[in-house]
Amino acid sequence: MDMQKNYDPKEFEDRLYKEWMDKGYFRAEADPAKIPFTIVIPPPNITGQLHLGHALDNTIIDALIRFKRMQGYAALYLPGCDHASIATEVKIVEQMKAEGLTKKDVGRDGFLERAWAWKEKYGGRIVEQMKKMGVSCDWSRLAFTMDENCSRAVREVFVNLYEKGLIYRGDRIINWCPSCKTALSDAEVEYSEEDSFFWHLKYPVKGSDESIVVATTRPETMLGDTAVAVNPKDKRYAHMVGKTLVLPLVGREIPVVADDYVDMEFGSGAVKITPAHDPNDFEVGLRHSLPVIRVMNDDGTMNEEAGAYCGMDRYAAREKIVEDLKACGALVNIEPHKHNVGHCYRCHSTVEPIVSKQWFVKMAPLAKPAIDAVARNKIKFTPERFAKIYFNWMEGIKDWCISRQLWWGHRIPVWYCADCGEMTVSKTDPSECAHCHSKHIHQDEDVLDTWFSSALWPFSTLGYPDKTDDFNYFYPTDVLSCGYDIIFFWVARMIFSGIEHTGKVPFRDVLLHGIVRDEQGRKMSKSLGNGIDPLEVIGEYGADSLRFSLISGVGPGNDTRYSRTKVEAGRNFLNKVWNASRFVLMNCEGMKVPPLSEIRLSPADKWIVSRLESCIREVTLNMNKFELGIAAGTLYDFLWSDFCDWYIELSKNALYGGDEGKKAATLGVLCFVLDNALRLLHPFVPFITEEIWRNIPGNEGKSIMVAEFPRYNAKLAYKKEAKAFEPVMDIIKAVRNMKTSVNCPPSKKVKLYVSVPNRRVVQANAGSVLKLAGASEIAFVESGADVAEKTMSQVTETCTVYVPLGELVDPEKERARLSAELDRILGEIARADGKLQNRGFVEKAPRALVEQERAKLEKFIGMKEKVEAQLRELE
């Protein structure tokens, strides 16, 4: 046994990980003799490197997986990455821009070549990072959302949904990012409140002096207006309905229509209708058969429909249009206004609602069973409150726009025929049109929303659409753990996809965690530059310290702050565990350590074994409830307080007392407790526990990774015995207490008088008491009256301890100390009193200051009385 004085994770983490890999401990196989336990990773985007959020994901999942594996389950942690269509494409466009290239320059194939190269580089880096974290993934199953099987699943699902009429193509209002030049789903738009204006515009009625005032936050869209709507019940406008307005600047004649959509109370009660650029207006347009006039190009410039403004950027056009409206008298006024503006979640450009031909998933039929599954508890959210958020979103869900005008992703499996114009939707690449057999077909240029493939992750990674043995064994998965920020993007979509395509819910538990924030509570982001690289933390403190700090003190669903001091606290704890183990193992050298079953347990032994059992129970219970923070905290307290501070200190008497039999027995208990505690701790901090555990006598050549997780043993609970042991600790605490309170050095040996109902247990541990309390001898008494000397005493829950005053303090020294203290206090009293006697101070100084001074005076008077009393005691 050769352990360094200080815990140094660098020395063994990489070595152990490699060993685990070599021995194949991470591999999970379909084993009929075992119960499966599966978690699929929330696949990180290949856009870059992992951050602390991923570190938290991995720590939680790995802790659960290791826990279950040790309990004998066929535990599968399935790793992989997401191609992250739009996010990656943005990165690659940036990369090309640095080289002076555009997508057009390199073409689709050239672009995809770069994308795959990117994937190789960053996907590989992510895997390396995860390995550094110590996660026990089955790397033989490493998946990628665009690998062969996932792609097959995507096509299968797309075609099936299409054939059921649940995927359709059509012109709808979608969110358009003019910078990424693609459509976005509703979930991909982030709203933020911005200061803007209401521009009130006046549209004249044709052939009349009348006009209608409408308001807009996007004046440039007025070029595409094809009506003005009023509420049918609105008496103010009743006579206007059906009349014709002349659109300023454009001169187009547009009708006034009546529609319930209009809120009479809001603004002027009249709304300009721009079907091509607003989702509500689009609906109104459908109801009134209004023309749809799109005035903007895909890049955010105005198109030929915009007439004189054609070619101008949307914001330049806005300025010019406002100017021109003002010039022609159509601008009534401008009113400051705050409103929510949607931004692209990847590039943060302002999105434009635009009418566009896209592919959609019809959501209503899919949402219903997905809602039922959660409502009927087939899927349980932890914490439960997130189920409400899920219901809220699912119940109001709209059709999902799945086509993206991007190149990196799953290309839509639809081919258009140049001859007959029909579509061929196929799982495999067709060579001819399914309708007219023409060879002149071309595939849809667009790719699918990246979340379309993520939605299939729990089954596409396990062999779907094939019903493989793996699929049958490991699916449905057990727990899905991720941040609450992707409930809509990912969790919800996996749920309805799993039910629809496999007929089963994809997982039984959804365990949500919060966001890892920086020390000041801010979200970590590139723009703030406050991101933390897990690898740097690991380099400095080791993976175990990072894991432990991420998991401790955090409940499910709660945000957490990263801080260096927290990692340090974790490291300090592990150093403590390291040294406690070093102590135990050093003492084992050259000894034959008996198993617990062969040891006659002392009261102290029974106490620590009892504490261990209750720790096992607590940890197991909390792991099962996903309360990892509580489980980790329980272990922290057990190891540091019970094991190190008490039992190890108590054991020294037996170890060093010269009785070889006692020594061996005590070592047996120390090893038993340490062995169990390490196994309990292993899911959280795999490396250090492995490094130590295999050195415990009897564990040679074995691995803690595949050792059994401790099981609560009622026979070892020793509740009564543990309770009976308490006076021993109480006596020690009481003596330490008294010594400190009178400034007596801990090393000064004092005589003790103890009044305790059960003398036997104290007697049996007298050696420990003398050592830990710093005492010379113990005498038992019935009460204080039996003690002849003048004493100081302390009453505890289980006993009363008396210490002769003369033993505690050197009367001369103590008198001198107290006199000096008294002098100082008297000086303070004089000073404060003088100040308060000064009328100028009392009247003119801030009241708080005067109060403070009064309080000080009172405090010092109190202290004076106590010290005087102590002096009298010494006489």
Next chain:
RNA sequence: GGAGGCAUAGCUCAGUUGGUUAGAGCGCUCGCUUCACAUGCGAGAGGUCGUAGGUUCGAGUCCUACUGUCUCUACCA
């Protein structure tokens, strides 16, 4: 507009189904070269648990209202 979270020690947070004297880490004070560990040991100080009500034998915990704060969500032109 709707929904939800949070509010506990100087700071960051635990507190599991309501049950003695509300805990931890860091910081602070005092004392320790105690033979595993100064990344440590021992002893402390510090909280009317956001405010006001209510339910209860009993409330940090449950209910109501309010205040502050953060977040999600929504089509108010």
